[in-house]
Amino acid sequence: MDERKPRLIRQGLPQKADPRRMSIFLVLVMMSSIAVPANADVSVATDDFGILDALTQTLADREQSGESFIAVQGADNSLAYVDAAARPITTGDALSEADSYLNDIEMRDSTPFEADHPKPYQFLIGEATHPDGWPYNLFETLFSTEQFGLDNLLGVGINTYAIYVNYSSRNDGPSHEAWDSGTFTGEIFTASGGLTLFENYIDVDGDGVDDLSVALTVEGIATIGEGIGVEFSDDIIPLIEEIWIRPTFKWAVTTLDQNDPLWNELAHLEVSLMKGLSFDITLDNSESYAIVIDTRFTQPPNDFSLGVGIQRMTFDVNAAFTSAIALVAALISGQVNSSELTLTAVSAPYALRILNPNSRFFRSSNRL
Numbered sequence: 001m002d003e004r005k006p007r008l009i010r011q012g013l014p015q016k017a018d019p020r021r022m023s024i025f026l027v028l029v030m031m032s033s034i035a036v037p038a039n040a041d042v043s044v045a046t047d048d049f050g051i052l053d054a055l056t057q058t059l060a061d062r063e064q065s066g067e068s069f070i071a072v073q074g075a076d077n078s079l080a081y082v083d084a085a086a087r088p089i090t091t092g093d094a095l096s097e098a099d100s101y102l103n104d105i106e107m108r109d110s111t112p113f114e115a116d117h118p119k120p121y122q123f124l125i126g127e128a129t130h131p132d133g134w135p136y137n138l139f140e141t142l143f144s145t146e147q148f149g150l151d152n153l154l155g156v157g158i159n160t161y162a163i164y165v166n167y168s169s170r171n172d173g174p175s176h177e178a179w180d181s182g183t184f185t186g187e188i189f190t191a192s193g194g195l196t197l198f199e200n201y202i203d204v205d206g207d208g209v210d211d212l213s214v215a216l217t218v219e220g221i222a223t224i225g226e227g228i229g230v231e232f233s234d235d236i237i238p239l240i241e242e243i244w245i246r247p248t249f250k251w252a253v254t255t256l257d258q259n260d261p262l263w264n265e266l267a268h269l270e271v272s273l274m275k276g277l278s279f280d281i282t283l284d285n286s287e288s289y290a291i292v293i294d295t296r297f298t299q300p301p302n303d304f305s306l307g308v309g310i311q312r313m314t315f316d317v318n319a320a321f322t323s324a325i326a327l328v329a330a331l332i333s334g335q336v337n338s339s340e341l342t343l344t345a346v347s348a349p350y351a352l353r354i355l356n357p358n359s360r361f362f363r364s365s366n367r368l
Helices: 019-035 051-065 067-085 094-100 119-124 138-143 261-265 324-333
Strands: 160-169 175-183 200-202 212-219 228-232 240-245 248-255 266-277 289-297 304-310 313-317 341-346 349-355
Touching (some): 119 160, 119 266, 119 289, 160 200, 175 200, 175 212, 248 289, 289 304
Antiparallel strands (some): 160 175, 160 266, 248 304, 266 289, 304 349
């Protein structure tokens, strides 16, 4: 027989509602709004707001009222008053006083003169007029053989330059214009068997006899730190960042025989040097640079010389070279391309030295 005992029952702690129910309810509400399609008229008619109709009615009323005709009449009347007020200018008017300041004006033609460039410049601007052997890449600059021959054994690439000669005599007499070539080392041996280091003999009147001696020398670049130098980076292993040179070009022109009858008839003589340089490491044609020294004479040149000192020519090096010897070796072997060695700056001449000792009119030595 079971024993009956009383039990105490009390209310427990409230339990939280299941959050999943609310999430499911919100999802159902969202799906129901998507599922039920909404229909609406999205078109806009011209009479929806009545603005265009009102504008049309306003324009029509304006045209019927004749406002445009009234405006034209009003403008004509105003201009008629202005015309009626016009009178001749008298001496007391401001405009009359202003005219007196213009009495001494002299009108001149301000049209600029047509450019008259020297012949060397004209030859450079057209590829068809470039002198023979003009370089268009670094290989041609260094090793071109256009001027090489039995009479010019050292006429190779970097050692060569072109010479333009233009001679004219007095009273519209004979004239001669021609191209010639020269080398930094000179002809070495002349036709007469003489030794002529650093000098080139040229014929100016086309008779086959040499009349002038010309020479181009480069001074000052053999001194490290003054004529040539390299700039290194600040890395742990210093690399060459820049190469610079500070050359002085000396151009000398002198007659071989002052007593030659040719010089008695001289009216004008032009002797120009043109040296082409290209630094692109390719075999294709690329941009080239020119060093031009143009000299003109109206009397026979005797020991004439012109020195042009360049402040600085700078080349940027974008390759890993730790010494100048390694860079030179890479240049010679063709291991450096145009993106790794670029000409970045050519400073203006800092010195010009002109010597013409026997000139009747000019003798100077100037530094700028």
